[in-house]
Every structure is written in C-alpha cells, then in structure tokens.
Amino acid sequence: MDNHGRALHKAANYERVTRQVRWLTIGTALITIPPDQPQSLFLYGLMCVSAAYNMLHYLPNFGRLRLLSSRITMLVLDNLFVAALLLLVGSISTPYSAFLVFMIISAAYWYGLRGSLGVIAGQALALIPTAMWAPFKPLSLSEPRTIAISLLVLLIIGVFVERLTRAERQERHELEALSRDNQTERERLLNLVNSLNDAIFMIDDRGRIILHNGAAQALVSAKGELRGRDLTKVLPLQRRSKQAVSLVELAQGNTDPQQRRDLGYAAPDGSITDLDISITPVRLGAAGAINYIIVGRDITKEKSLDQQREEFIAVASHELRTPLTIVEAALSTALLAKPQLSSQLTLLLEQAHRNTVFLGSIVRDLTTLSQAQDDTIPIQLRPVNPKLLLEQLVNDFMPQAKEKNLSLKLVLLPNTPSILSTEHHIHEVLQNYLTNAMKYTQEGGIIVKAAPSQNGGVLFAVQDSGIGISASDQRHLFTKFYRSEDYRTRETGGTGLGLYLCLELAERLNAKVWCKSTLNHGSTFYLEVPPFSQLQRDHAKVVEAEVSTLIDQL
Amino acid sequence: MSQPRILLVEDDLTLASLYQMRMEAEGFEVKHCSNGEEALQAARDFKPNLILLDIMMPRLNGFDVLDILRHTPETSRIKIVILSALGQANDQARAKELGADDYLVKSQVVIADVMARLRQHLNLPAKEAPTLESE
Numbered sequence A: 001m002d003n004h005g006r007a008l009h010k011a012a013n014y015e016r017v018t019r020q021v022r023w024l025t026i027g028t029a030l031i032t033i034p035p036d037q038p039q040s041l042f043l044y045g046l047m048c049v050s051a052a053y054n055m056l057h058y059l060p061n062f063g064r065l066r067l068l069s070s071r072i073t074m075l076v077l078d079n080l081f082v083a084a085l086l087l088l089v090g091s092i093s094t095p096y097s098a099f100l101v102f103m104i105i106s107a108a109y110w111y112g113l114r115g116s117l118g119v120i121a122g123q124a125l126a127l128i129p130t131a132m133w134a135p136f137k138p139l140s141l142s143e144p145r146t147i148a149i150s151l152l153v154l155l156i157i158g159v160f161v162e163r164l165t166r167a168e169r170q171e172r173h174e175l176e177a178l179s180r181d182n183q184t185e186r187e188r189l190l191n192l193v194n195s196l197n198d199a200i201f202m203i204d205d206r207g208r209i210i211l212h213n214g215a216a217q218a219l220v221s222a223k224g225e226l227r228g229r230d231l232t233k234v235l236p237l238q239r240r241s242k243q244a245v246s247l248v249e250l251a252q253g254n255t256d257p258q259q260r261r262d263l264g265y266a267a268p269d270g271s272i273t274d275l276d277i278s279i280t281p282v283r284l285g286a287a288g289a290i291n292y293i294i295v296g297r298d299i300t301k302e303k304s305l306d307q308q309r310e311e312f313i314a315v316a317s318h319e320l321r322t323p324l325t326i327v328e329a330a331l332s333t334a335l336l337a338k339p340q341l342s343s344q345l346t347l348l349l350e351q352a353h354r355n356t357v358f359l360g361s362i363v364r365d366l367t368t369l370s371q372a373q374d375d376t377i378p379i380q381l382r383p384v385n386p387k388l389l390l391e392q393l394v395n396d397f398m399p400q401a402k403e404k405n406l407s408l409k410l411v412l413l414p415n416t417p418s419i420l421s422t423e424h425h426i427h428e429v430l431q432n433y434l435t436n437a438m439k440y441t442q443e444g445g446i447i448v449k450a451a452p453s454q455n456g457g458v459l460f461a462v463q464d465s466g467i468g469i470s471a472s473d474q475r476h477l478f479t480k481f482y483r484s485e486d487y488r489t490r491e492t493g494g495t496g497l498g499l500y501l502c503l504e505l506a507e508r509l510n511a512k513v514w515c516k517s518t519l520n521h522g523s524t525f526y527l528e529v530p531p532f533s534q535l536q537r538d539h540a541k542v543v544e545a546e547v548s549t550l551i552d553q554l
Numbered sequence B: 001m002s003q004p005r006i007l008l009v010e011d012d013l014t015l016a017s018l019y020q021m022r023m024e025a026e027g028f029e030v031k032h033c034s035n036g037e038e039a040l041q042a043a044r045d046f047k048p049n050l051i052l053l054d055i056m057m058p059r060l061n062g063f064d065v066l067d068i069l070r071h072t073p074e075t076s077r078i079k080i081v082i083l084s085a086l087g088q089a090n091d092q093a094r095a096k097e098l099g100a101d102d103y104l105v106k107s108q109v110v111i112a113d114v115m116a117r118l119r120q121h122l123n124l125p126a127k128e129a130p131t132l133e134s135e
Helices: A003-032 A040-056 A071-089 A095-133 A143-195 A214-219 A247-251 A300-340 A343-373 A386-403 A423-440 A471-476 A498-508 A534-553 B013-025 B036-045 B062-070 B089-098 B111-121
Strands: A199-203 A209-212 A258-266 A272-283 A290-298 A382-384 A407-412 A419-421 A445-452 A458-464 A512-518 A522-529 B005-009 B029-033 B050-053 B079-084 B102-105
Touching: A003 A040, A003 A071, A003 A095, A003 A143, A040 A071, A071 A095, A095 A143, A143 A214, A199 A214, A214 A290, A247 A258, A247 A272, A247 A290, A272 A300, A300 A343, A300 B013, A300 B111, A343 A498, A382 A423, A386 A407, A386 A423, A386 A445, A386 A458, A419 A423, A423 A445, A423 A458, A423 A498, A423 A522, A498 A512, B005 B013, B005 B036, B013 B029, B013 B111, B029 B036, B036 B050, B036 B062, B050 B062, B050 B111, B062 B079, B062 B089, B079 B111, B089 B102, B102 B111
Parallel strands: A407 A445, B005 B029, B005 B050, B050 B079, B079 B102
Antiparallel strands: A199 A209, A199 A290, A258 A272, A272 A290, A382 A419, A445 A458, A458 A522, A512 A522
16 A cells, blocks of 8 residues: 555544544433533533534535545544533533543544644633633532443543554554565575575675675685675786786676676685676666676686687697698699699699698688687787778789779778777788678679778778678678578688687777678678777776886885 | 799708799709708808798797898898798787898798799799699
8 A cells, every 4th residue: 555545544544433433422421411410401412513513424425525524623623522511511520521532642643742732732721711610510420420431431442542543553564564574585585695606796886895695705715794895806807818807997887787708816815716707787776876786607617628628729720730731732732743644633633732721721710719819818019000901901902803803992081090909910800801802792892991980990891792691691790610501602612710700809909890781782891990909908007007006115 | 044043941841842842843943951050051152042931940040040141241132031830920020120021921821822922022923834844
C-alpha cells in the first residue's frame, strides 16, 4: 500500500471507529442518566442531537461534504458534545468526565502532543467559567450508577484504543516482516557473493572500495579491512611488459562494460596473477554517483597455456622458414630448366613451387602474428610520414596493377599529420589491404587514401572496385581463419590470417580497423591510427612519475 | 660486356649453393664465402660489383662486415644488399644507417624477387626467363 492509500485507509478506519464509539457513548449516557433530575431533559435533548449527527455519517454522500465530515470538524463537534455533557451534568467531578479521555486520544492520534494539549486547554476554558456560573447542581448519582459508568467508559476506551491502533499495529508487523525479509535477502546475496570464486570489488567513482567478497580478500595480500581503501593500491595491475595500469583509470569515465585479459595482479612478493577482469559501471538511483563492479578471475593457468601455444607457434614458424626458403629457391631454380623439361614435369614443378610460396606466406603470417601478440616485445615508436609510406606502397604495387590493367591512385588530403607510431605495422596492415584489393578486383581501380582523423591521427583507406563483400561475411571478416563462402574468393589463394593479423597489429598500435562494402560494387578498408600509441601515453606517465619522485627527493 | 661479379656471403651451405647456381644461371660471376672474415678478404680480392650479405654468421656478423666495408676506401662504393632472416624494423634501420643499399627479409621474398632486386641495383634490364644448363 502506498502512503496515500494508507492515509485514506487510516481515515476511514478512524471514522468508523469514532462512529461506533459515539453510539456507545450515547448509549452509556442514556442508560446511566437518572431521569428524575432537573437537567435530565436537556441531557436527553443533547443525546438526540448527537444521535442525529451520528446518523448523518451513514448517508452515502456524507463523505463529500467536507465541511461536516472532515476530521477537524468531527473533533470539534465531539469536543463540543463532551463539553456540553459535562456542563449539563454539572461538574467535571462526575464520572462522565472520563469521556474527555476519548477526545484526548483522538486529538493525540491525529495531531500528537499539540492536539491533546489543545483539547485539554479548550475543555478547561469551556469548563472553568461554566463551573463558576453553575446553571445546574452536579448530577447526584447513586453508587451503582457511578460504578456502571466508570466500567462502561473504561470498556469503551479499551475497545476504542484497540480499534484505532489496529491499523498501526498491522503496518508495524508488515514493516517488521519486510525488514526480516530484507535482512534474509541481504544475507542470501552476501552469501552468494562470498561463495563465488571470482574476486569482486565494488568501488565508487574515486576508486575507493565500497564492498568486496571473500575471494577478493584472498586474492590481494593486503591485511585488514579493505573497505574505504584505494583499489589502485590494494590491487596494483600491470601488463606483461611490466607496465603498471590503474584499474580505476580504466573504469573512470567509461559508461560501457569492459573486459580485459591482458592484465596481471602484481603482489608485493613479486608474483603475478593473470586476471580476466570485467568492469561494469552501475548507477544507484537515477541521480546517484556511478559505482563500478570489478570482477577478477584468476586465469594464470589458461594464460600459461596460451603462452605455451603462442611460443610453440613462434618457434615452429621460425624453424619452418629456412627449409621453406631452400625448397622455394630449389624449385624456382629447377624451373629455369623448363625448356629441357617435359611438360608434365614442368607442371608438377610449378605446382610444387606455387604451393611452397603459399606455404611460405602462411608461415610468414603466423610469425608476424605471434610477434604482434607477444606484448613482451616493446613496440618501437618513430615519426611516421603518411605521404612517404603510401608512396612506397603504391610504388611496390604499381607493377602488379599494370599487369592486371587496374588504375592505382594515391589521394592524400592536406593537413594529414605525421604520427608517432610503428611504421612497420601500419605498412603491414595496408599491404594486406592492398594485396586483397588486387586479388578481388578485376576491372576499375584501387585508391589509397590518407586523411586527418577526428582523434588527431591519420585515417588510412584502401578502396577498390572489386567484387565486394556480403553483409554476413563482413561480420566475420577480421576473425581468425575466416574465408568467405563466395566462390569467387575460393579461386584465389589466401591463408585466412591476413585480416586477423591486421586486427592484431592495429590493436598493438591502439588503432582501429573496419571495412565498408557493397556486394559487387567494391570495398573500402580503413585503418585509423591515433596520433601516438597508448603505450606512448603510458610511457609519458611513467616519465612524469619519475620526474615527480625526483623532485620529491630534492 | 663482362659478367657482373657478385659476392655471396651466406653460412647456410645448401641455400648458398642454390643461390650460386641461380645467379650463375642468370649470368653473374659468383664467389661464395660462409663467414664474415672470408667476406672481407674476398671483397678486396674478388672486387665484386655487389655483395649479397647475410647478417647472422659465425665470427664476424653482417653488421660488422658492412661497417668495415663502408669504412674501407677500396670497398666503400660496392653495392651491398642485405638478405637476412631478421625482419625487425630496428634491424633494417640499423643496416640502412650503416650504409646498406637494400634490405631483404628471407621470409618475405622468393628467389626471383632477390634476382630482380640484384638486377635493379646493377642497372641491368629485367631478364626474360634465364635457362639452366642441363647436366
């Protein structure tokens, strides 16, 4: 029940109870008033008026007459009734004065101390002058009548108070039950959160820990109460390259949930626990401050398996390179003797040569990939001039374009800035884009573009007029080993690693890759490189920290 | 016109013999050395027009050979093309700084590319299908 409904219910209940009490009061008075006293007639008259007023309450539309039916009117009228009654019986010293108790309880029920004091003061003001005026002698009552009045009034008061406060009691029981439920619910949730094996922290927007579970306490070596402490200090994180990363900075200002698998917890004893970390911003209430829920799962084992796999690929692809170079060179050189070879032998040698070259390209992609994924290799940042980079690329691909009778153009927008990045990686990505464009374009041309990007870096694009990519293929384009079902692409060789490699390299540079394409009308592949890579910014921070410690030492 | 002379410096003997066979088939006069010290000696005696130089070799590595050749007056003008397994950008940058004319990464090129590049540096026209003499 909401507050408004509860108030209505309370008012209706009060009205009903008061009505019943009025009847009982009138009844009590009628039974107990001795009929042979001078004021008896007046008293019967008062009872008739009162009964008539009480009857009004049973009229169906009485509730609409605010002037007569409002709570304050009822209180005033009832008080006047009691005052008149006491006046007529001649004294406050008669047992009828007990009726005043109703008035005080009623007033206190609605208006608290002020109400009860108001009733007492009002009745006193009414009774003191009349007591001095004394129109009637006090009603002389026999002892049995006095006892009967007292008992009846006590009984009525008891019933009245019970009825009046029943709603309150119910409400209190409900609230108590609710609070017990809440408590149970809270304990259940706490048990649930505590029984999880993943470490859970809840932090406020300044990075202070509000809540955490048992696994969180077990994960970090910090002793004692964690609540209120700075999470960055409690759970220092770092990349595999040992670069410190602040979890709080990662969380702050990000309204979307994030997941990271590249961070480890660096314990004070020097051990590293690799974590799968998810950060979820939550807002408590509409205008509440943002809190963050951080869940960390120990993935040290998975990571070490990943690492072993990556190392295996790195070593295997490295060891494959030399024999492949030799086989390729041997086959290529053997093919020089073509004129002396039978056509069958030439065919076999050519097949062997073509596939060796293909195998070489797979191995090359795997090597580049394992290098791109190995974040222990520090990234080398140098100024990159987009103009020189693209000119070199276009030069490299020009012979191929001429051979296929395709136009190959370079468009460089003015104000395209130089950036601090790894030229090698950008070159590799664009080279992959161009190789694909060449492969899948039979007529028309290819345009290589560079333009200033919104984030102050460079937006590279390779646009072709080729076969295009279907919407369903576009979704998987940058996935490992994905190859389109389009029969036209099946005719050309590809490792299915090229674009995945582009994605990995771009991530290394903190750059973005994506593509836009219409089937049969060509595709455009994009690479957006920031003005300097994330690592550079982290590095700048480290330098800043070093300088400030140096200043502190001075 | 006399045959262009090429000094092949490569410690993998199988690969070296293949390269030698190929380059001879393409009409070059070839001398092979399998370490850096031999290479320095041959650069003075054989007087090659171009040196195809590996980097990872026993005794003297390719970077050192390159550095010495560039600082010796009689060899400082010989064309030098690096052909190495090292593909890192900083290796390439270092070779360029030391004065290499070109840098090829073994895994990124096929033998035909290497031959085309050699011809380019020797200002020779791209050659149509050379033939291998039958045994």
